[in-house]
Amino acid sequence: MIFDVSALNLSNLIYVLRGIFWTLFLTFVSIGLGLILGSALAFGEVYLPPPFSYIFRIIGEVLRGVPLILLFLILYFAFNLGMTLSAILGLGLRSASYQGQIFRSSLEAISAGQLHAGLSLGMTKFQVFKEILVPQALRIMIPGWTNEFITVLKDTSIAFVLGVMDIMTRADFIARSIGRYFEIYIFIALVYFVLVKTSMSILNNLYERVRIPGLGEKR
Amino acid sequence: MSSFEIVLFKYKDFWLMGLKYTMLITVLSILIGIVLGLLFAIMRIYGNKFFKAVAVSYIDLIRGTPMIVQLFILYYGLGSTGLVKFTPLQAAIIGMGLNSGAYQAEYFRTAFLAIPTGQTEAALSLGFTRTGLIFNILLPQVVRIVLPSWTNELIALTQYSSLAMVLTVMELTAVSKYVGSKTFLYIQAFSLAGIIYLFVSVVLTRLMVYFENRLSIPGVSAQKLRI
Amino acid sequence: MKEVLRVENLKKSYHKNEVLKGVSFSINEGETKVIIGPSGGGKSTLLYCINYLQKPDSGEIYLDSELITPKNIYEARKKIGFVFQYFNLFMHLTALDNVMIGLIKVKKLPKDEALKIAKESLLLVGIKEDLWNHYPAQLSGGQQQRVAIARAIAMSPRIILFDEPTSALDVELIGEVLQAMKTLAENGMTMLIVTHELEFAKSVAHEIMFLESGVIVEKGTPQEIIEHPKSERLKKFLSKIAKGEE
Ligand SMILES: Nc1ncnc2c1ncn2[C@@H]1O[C@H](COP(=O)(O)OP(=O)(O)OP(=O)(O)O)[C@@H](O)[C@H]1O
Ligand SMILES: [Mg+2]
Numbered sequence: 267m268i269f270d271v272s273a274l275n276l277s278n279l280i281y282v283l284r285g286i287f288w289t290l291f292l293t294f295v296s297i298g299l300g301l302i303l304g305s306a307l308a309f310g311e312v313y314l315p316p317p318f319s320y321i322f323r324i325i326g327e328v329l330r331g332v333p334l335i336l337l338f339l340i341l342y343f344a345f346n347l348g349m350t351l352s353a354i355l356g357l358g359l360r361s362a363s364y365q366g367q368i369f370r371s372s373l374e375a376i377s378a379g380q381l382h383a384g385l386s387l388g389m390t391k392f393q394v395f396k397e398i399l400v401p402q403a404l405r406i407m408i409p410g411w412t413n414e415f416i417t418v419l420k421d422t423s424i425a426f427v428l429g430v431m432d433i434m435t436r437a438d439f440i441a442r443s444i445g446r447y448f449e450i451y452i453f454i455a456l457v458y459f460v461l462v463k464t465s466m467s468i469l470n471n472l473y474e475r476v477r478i479p480g481l482g483e484k485r
Numbered sequence: 486m487s488s489f490e491i492v493l494f495k496y497k498d499f500w501l502m503g504l505k506y507t508m509l510i511t512v513l514s515i516l517i518g519i520v521l522g523l524l525f526a527i528m529r530i531y532g533n534k535f536f537k538a539v540a541v542s543y544i545d546l547i548r549g550t551p552m553i554v555q556l557f558i559l560y561y562g563l564g565s566t567g568l569v570k571f572t573p574l575q576a577a578i579i580g581m582g583l584n585s586g587a588y589q590a591e592y593f594r595t596a597f598l599a600i601p602t603g604q605t606e607a608a609l610s611l612g613f614t615r616t617g618l619i620f621n622i623l624l625p626q627v628v629r630i631v632l633p634s635w636t637n638e639l640i641a642l643t644q645y646s647s648l649a650m651v652l653t654v655m656e657l658t659a660v661s662k663y664v665g666s667k668t669f670l671y672i673q674a675f676s677l678a679g680i681i682y683l684f685v686s687v688v689l690t691r692l693m694v695y696f697e698n699r700l701s702i703p704g705v706s707a708q709k710l711r712i
Numbered sequence: 713m714k715e716v717l718r719v720e721n722l723k724k725s726y727h728k729n730e731v732l733k734g735v736s737f738s739i740n741e742g743e744t745k746v747i748i749g750p751s752g753g754g755k756s757t758l759l760y761c762i763n764y765l766q767k768p769d770s771g772e773i774y775l776d777s778e779l780i781t782p783k784n785i786y787e788a789r790k791k792i793g794f795v796f797q798y799f800n801l802f803m804h805l806t807a808l809d810n811v812m813i814g815l816i817k818v819k820k821l822p823k824d825e826a827l828k829i830a831k832e833s834l835l836l837v838g839i840k841e842d843l844w845n846h847y848p849a850q851l852s853g854g855q856q857q858r859v860a861i862a863r864a865i866a867m868s869p870r871i872i873l874f875d876e877p878t879s880a881l882d883v884e885l886i887g888e889v890l891q892a893m894k895t896l897a898e899n900g901m902t903m904l905i906v907t908h909e910l911e912f913a914k915s916v917a918h919e920i921m922f923l924e925s926g927v928i929v930e931k932g933t934p935q936e937i938i939e940h941p942k943s944e945r946l947k948k949f950l951s952k953i954a955k956g957e958e
Contacts, residue, residue: 268566331640331683333647336658336675343662344671379800382765383860387814387867388790397817402804423551427651434553441561448562451554459549480849481803 273446274453281440282454285433289461292422292432295354297415300361307366312373329363334424342428353425361418368414372406373399375482405473406482412469416462423458433457492673496664503660504681510577510646510656515639517582522589527619529590530597540590547587553648556580560652577649581642589631589638596630596707597623626705629697633707636693640686657681713740715777716871716902717762722771724754724761731757733926734771739871744903746913748937749923750949755906756797758923759873762904763792776870790818793864793872798880799856801848807834807859808844811866819867833862836899837892854885858892865896872896874905908953910938922946 310322329337334356341352376399384394423434433454441450493500529540547555560576563569571579600623608618647658655663661678665671718738724731731754739745747755760766762773764785773780780788801810811833815826834844837858848856857877864872874893878886890912897903897916907913913920913934920937922930922945930937930946941947 268568328679328683331644331686332679333644333658333682335647335650336661336678336682339658339662339665340672340675340679343665344675376803377798377800379796379798380802382760383794383796383800383802383863385765386763386789386792386794387863388786388818389814390786393817397813398802398804402802405804420551423553424648426553434551438557445565447565448558451558451562455546455550455554455558458551458554459546462549478804478849479847481847 268448269452270446270449273444273449278440278444278450279453282433282436282450283457285431285436286457286461288430288432289419289422289434292353292357292425292430293415293419296357296361296422297365297418299354299358300365300414300418303358303362304365305369307362308370308373311366312370326363326366329360334360334421335427338425338428349425349428349430353422353428353430357418357421357425361414364414364417365411368407368410369403372403372410372482375406376402402481405476405478408469408473408476412466412473415465415469419461419465420458488668488670489673489677492664492668492670492677496660496667499655499660499664500657500677500681502655503657503678504685506574506649506654506656507643507646507685510574510581510649510654511639511642513578514581514585514646515635515642517579518585518589518638518642519635521582521586522591522593525586525590526593526597529594531615531619544587544590547584548591552581552584552645553651555584556648556652559583573649573652573654577646577652577654581645581648584645585638585642589634592631592634592638593627596627599630599707600626626702629700629702629705630707632693632697632700636690639689639693643682643685643689713742715739716741716743716775717904718772718774718777719758719762720772720774722758722761722773723769724757724766725769731926732761732768735923735926735928736771737921737928737931739902739904741902742900743918744897744901744905744916746917746920746934747904747906747923748908748910748913748920748949748953750952753924754926755923756875759794759875759904759906762873763789763794765794790867791870793867793869795857795860795864795872795874795877797876799848799853799860801856801860801863803848806845806847807839807851807855810848810859811863814863814867829866830862833866834859836865836895837862838888852885853881854888857881857889861889861892861896865901871902871904874903874907876906876908878907878909910950910953914938922949924949 307322307326311319311326313319314322337356337360338352341347341355342349345352347355380398380402381394384398385391389397422432425432426434426438429435437450437454441447444450525540525543528536529544532540556576559580560571560573564571564576604622605618608622613622646656649656650659650662653659657678661674665674668674715738720736722732722735735754735758737745747758749755757766761768764780764782767782775788775791778784778788801807802813805813808827808830811830812823812826815821815829816823819826821829831844834840839855839858839862843851843855846855848859851859861872861877877893878889881889886909890909893903893905894912894916905913905917917934919931920934921928922937922943924945930941930943937946938950941950
């Protein structure tokens with residue numbers, strides 16, 4: 267039989283689905299880490315004086331230039347970090363390099379004129395940052411950030427090479443132990459698909475709610 | 486010999502093999518991706534309801550699931566059903582090609598839609614058929630518009646080709662892990678792999694920029710059309 | 713008459729490019745002065761230096777006889793309105809909020825008071841209630857610039873600086889902005905305006921200054937400057953404007 271539905275019995279499904287915790291945990295922690303490190307990276311690149319700004323830029327380029335698996339392996343074998351930590355750091359560092367870019371281009375999309383206008387009203391630099399830059403940058407970021415979220419969510423599956431017990435690893439276990447690969451992998455494909463679509467619609471919804479006409483569009 | 490030299494020279498043939506597989510997977514899968522991407526984009530824009538639905542579902546399903554799962558379905562999944570039995574290398578190339586096709590379909594679609602509709606009207610008024618319009622008028626422009634996204638796609642595929650490692654293909658990352666485990670010089674082995682990846686990215690980017698310049702037509706570019 | 717703004721021997725260079733080479737003038741309460749001059753002559757730089765959006769290299773600027781320094785610049789800016797060539801409205805705020813934000817965040821007024829002032833300011837420049845909740849991207853250029861003017865006047869500044877407020881607008885939208893500025897002039901607002909709208913300058917300006925290559929080459933009443941220019945450079949400039957080249 268090509269597709270044996272009985273392979274997808276309740277206990278197998280539950281075993282796999284329990285991995286959702288790790289899949290989501292890895293996603294959220296890495297995205298959060300990437301957000302913090304990414305904004306640091308962006309600020310370093312934009313505001314630090316030349317020798318330092320280059321260093322930040324090179325860090326970003328390197329993180330974007332090597333495969334995620336290689337990052338995992340380096341953290342795990344070369345730095346002897348545990349598998350969970352390697353997974354989080356690998357996903358988080360890489361995401362930082364992308365979120366940094368998203369953050370930077372959002373800031374750049376805000377015209378210098380608006381900052382001048384804020385200052386000309388008598389706002390302090392901090393007020394300009396808080397009242398004008400941040401509320402706009404955060405909104406402009408959301409679409410790019412949604413893509414990044416989805417990428418990280420899908421790439422958590424690569425932590426499989428480290429053995430983190432996410433849905434991917436659990437699916438692989440079950441598939442091997444019952445000898446039914448096709449059914450199990452199709453099933454987790456669906457699980458990922460549902461996770462991706464759900465997060466997408468939540469994030470798009472959020473964007474629609476805070477979206478402001480014309481914001482971030484070029485003149 | 487320094488530890489770095491041991492890693493490099495003693496395992497030179499392994500590194501060359503790794504590089505060969507990495508490049509082979511990347512180049513073949515992007516080519517498959519280009520063909521599929523174009524096909525799905527045209528289906529999605531110009532097709533009837535049925536073709537549109539097929540294209541949309543394909544693009545959605547592929548982009549909504551991780552590549553490693555796709556590779557596993559193709560290799561272990563299909564293999565175990567006895568329908569088709571791919572070698573690991575074939576599975577990697579086909580799987581990544583199918584994956585790339587979905588992403589490239591979106592690049593192509595954006596490019597098609599970026600071309601002002603006036604040109605379509607002009608071509609139809611000259612008596613062009615729809616196929617003639619697509620291949621003679623639109624495609625030459627579309628290719629130039631998507632060129633920059635191929636650079637990104639190439640680099641992304643170079644990195645994702647490391648997933649072939651879990652299908653036991655001895656590409657670069659697999660080689661670096663092998664060399665690391667043989668010599669216990671993990672840092673050196675992984676760094677070397679990293680350097681090769683960065684080098685490949687730089688070379689590919691340069692090459693693509695060269696093509697972009699060679700093929701460029703004033704006014705027909707992603708930048709000019711603001712996409 | 714009370715002096716509002718005095719600029720003395722203001723100098724500013726960008727690297728080796730000396731853009732302002734010692735500019736001096738003053739403006740009294742209720743006066744409108746217009747600056748004209750060729751592109752690159754330093755008009756924008758002069759205005760930006762007055763409220764330290766660009767830091768002057770040397771010279772003094774007095775607002776109500778008080779020297780402006782980096783220390784009191786935030787206080788000074790509250791009293792100096794600025795209207796930009798490209799409007800520079802805050803893109804994430806509605807027209808009303810654009811006018812209110814300075815009142816609330818800078819002047820720390822309570823919300824209801826800010827709202828009242830904002831509405832009055834918008835009405836004064838002819839922005840009616842139906843547009844108050846529009847975002848900048850949903851307004852025409854002329855409407856945006858009038859909201860920007862309202863944003864400036866809501867702060868009850870001592871003086872407003874205008875940097876070519878109509879040069880980014882389509883011809884048919886220029887009139888409404890000039891009209892709003894005329895209303896301000898009639899209400900006794902003190903204004904320093906960079907503009908090439910000579911008809912407008914004639915009707916509102918107490919004095920016109922011709923700024924070229926960083927120096928005020930000539931100044932006088934609109935009559936003197938426009939009808940009877942003395943220097944060759946001014947004559948040439950005026951004929952260029954007449955041909956629509958500046
Ligand atoms: N931030 C800057 N950095 C370097 N040079 C500048 C800067 N701003 C202006 N300049 C230079 O200073 C000179 C005067 O510029 P400014 O914008 O003040 O002229 P302007 O009279 O306002 O001209 P326009 O009518 O075109 O607005 C120009 O040569 C310009 O290139
Ligand atoms: Mg100017």
